[in-house]
Amino acid sequence: MFKVYLSCKDYEYDVRSMIQAFFGNLKIEADYVDNSADYNLYAQTSCSNIELRLCYDNMADSSDKEVSINETDELLYKAAYKNVLKKELYNMFSKALGKTLPWGTLTGIRPSKIALTRIEQGISKEDIIEFMKDTYLCSLERAELACDIALKEYGILKDIDYKNGYSLYVGIPFCPTRCLYCSFTSYPADSYKDYVEPYLGALFKEIEQTSKLFKNKTLTSVYIGGGTPTTLSAGQLKSLIDKLKECFDFSTVREFTVEAGRPDSITMDKLKVLKECKVDRISINPQTMCQSTLDIIGRKHTVSDIYDACNMAEEAGHKVINMDLIVGLPGEDTEVLKDTLEKIVKLDPANVTVHTLAMKRTSNLTMNIDKYKDMLSEHVSDAVEYAKNYLCEYGYEPYYLYRQKNMTDNLENIGYSKVGKEGIYNILIMEEIQNILALGAGAVCKFVDYKNKTITRVDNVKSINDYITRIDDMIEKKSNFLLKEGANYDEIFW
Ligand code: SF4
Numbered sequence: 267m268f269k270v271y272l273s274c275k276d277y278e279y280d281v282r283s284m285i286q287a288f289f290g291n292l293k294i295e296a297d298y299v300d301n302s303a304d305y306n307l308y309a310q311t312s313c314s315n316i317e318l319r320l321c322y323d324n325m326a327d328s329s330d331k332e333v334s335i336n337e338t339d340e341l342l343y344k345a346a347y348k349n350v351l352k353k354e355l356y357n358m359f360s361k362a363l364g365k366t367l368p369w370g371t372l373t374g375i376r377p378s379k380i381a382l383t384r385i386e387q388g389i390s391k392e393d394i395i396e397f398m399k400d401t402y403l404c405s406l407e408r409a410e411l412a413c414d415i416a417l418k419e420y421g422i423l424k425d426i427d428y429k430n431g432y433s434l435y436v437g438i439p440f441c442p443t444r445c446l447y448c449s450f451t452s453y454p455a456d457s458y459k460d461y462v463e464p465y466l467g468a469l470f471k472e473i474e475q476t477s478k479l480f481k482n483k484t485l486t487s488v489y490i491g492g493g494t495p496t497t498l499s500a501g502q503l504k505s506l507i508d509k510l511k512e513c514f515d516f517s518t519v520r521e522f523t524v525e526a527g528r529p530d531s532i533t534m535d536k537l538k539v540l541k542e543c544k545v546d547r548i549s550i551n552p553q554t555m556c557q558s559t560l561d562i563i564g565r566k567h568t569v570s571d572i573y574d575a576c577n578m579a580e581e582a583g584h585k586v587i588n589m590d591l592i593v594g595l596p597g598e599d600t601e602v603l604k605d606t607l608e609k610i611v612k613l614d615p616a617n618v619t620v621h622t623l624a625m626k627r628t629s630n631l632t633m634n635i636d637k638y639k640d641m642l643s644e645h646v647s648d649a650v651e652y653a654k655n656y657l658c659e660y661g662y663e664p665y666y667l668y669r670q671k672n673m674t675d676n677l678e679n680i681g682y683s684k685v686g687k688e689g690i691y692n693i694l695i696m697e698e699i700q701n702i703l704a705l706g707a708g709a710v711c712k713f714v715d716y717k718n719k720t721i722t723r724v725d726n727v728k729s730i731n732d733y734i735t736r737i738d739d740m741i742e743k744k745s746n747f748l749l750k751e752g753a754n755y756d757e758i759f760w
Pocket residue numbers: 440441443444445447448449450451452492493494527528
């Protein structure tokens with residue numbers, strides 16, 4: 267248990283994030299003290315019950331060149347103040363635990379966005395690296411990685427008029443089984459089979475109604491994800507794509523992805539439907555090529571199913587295939603990862619996405635951590651580094667990057683690609699630079715106000731039952747936002 271005494275609420279989230287970055291899933295209890303209380307930044311980290319006291323007034327006095335107390339813009343003041351606070355906490359924990367974090371004080375999910383924004387302003391790579399090291403205490407290696415990825419993204423994005431377009435996400439929330447580490451909206455396909463048709467009925471209604479709001483807008487990319495879209499039958503997949511094409515103008519679409527995902531949901535007839543419907547990018551996600559790990563994580567398929575899915579995809583004519591891996595799965599060390607990477611590279615996918623295991627609060631893994639904790643490797647950062655070097659040696663280049671909460675060793679997920687095969691949607695969504703219309707249970711629209719540099723999220727309910735019964739509310743919520751607030755807030759797109 268970590269007990270925190272705070273003198274104001276403004277930075278509680280940042281304090282919590284910094285503690286979590288160092289101490290993982292330790293329970294944090296926050297309490298408030300009077301502003302006049304004389305607490306200095308203080309922590310006792312040697313005992314199991316850790317106590318931290320903060321007083322922001324003292325913080326301001328003890329720091330810093332970066333916080334101008336006369337700053338008139340409250341937002342700028344808060345951002346600068348937050349950095350100082352997080353640096354103080356970082357240095358304190360780092361000293362007490364003898365440990366550094368690869369991304370320093372950065373606890374948000376998009377480090378490459380910091381670099382991309384500065385590249386767009388014409389700032390040099392060297393200056394951005396120095397900025398990330400000084401301001402956020404990032405390691406040189408991570409600052410370079412963020413810059414290299416941002417430069418790659420910049421090169422890809424310059425040919426896309428993304429500000430005048432939008433992308434479409436459609437979620438299918440069914441999976442063959444629930445993976446041990448999963449926290450997504452996902453229902454077991456067998457026990458929820460009676461929900462599939464009503465779900466598609468509600469989804470078709472959402473597609474029909476929301477598409478009217480996007481008439482005359484340019485559709486850049488389409489992504490059907492989940493869940494596992496290929497839990498739908500070949501006929502259902504065809505109906506879904508037909509409905510999308512009937513309602514949205516696909517003539518401008520530069521990339522159409524379907525996350526086939528689980529090998530145990532992929533069949534030749536489904537792959538053929540996807541090919542006939544001009545899907546040009548699919549995912550087949552093994553996560554590991556080790557059978558005992560697949561059994562532990564509840565995937566209920568074999569390594570040979572992965573080979574079969576890849577062979578069928580090739581036979582059906584799919585040229586751009588992404589394969590997802592997770593580093594740090596229970597029971598795996600770098601040797602197991604080496605074997606997985608060798609097997610994956612031999613399959614020659616266009617993209618490989620390397621995730622670091624994240625301990626999601628609602629996953630079965632986190633909820634039963636006592637059962638698995640002895641199976642978790644302590645050398646995940648070495649394995650992540652190995653994967654990076656190995657993939658680069660075989661012609662894959664990192665092209666997008668994001669982080670999640672509670673990632674092992676505060677690492678990251680990296681998308682690698684053969685040159686020219688990068689997934690555009692992944693960049694657009696991760697950098698939050700384009701409007702995303704998201705449909706289906708648990709889907710979250712992101713609407714970008716370029717002028718004011720803000721993003722508004724409009725989400726759907728996660729529960730499949732609520733989604734089906736309250737579909738009119740979901741449609742109305744989007745319409746209200748787009749026709750009222752959205753119409754006013756951004757003259758570029760709306
Ligand atoms: S395939 Fe993905 S969405 Fe489905 S249960 Fe596994 S992690 Fe969750």
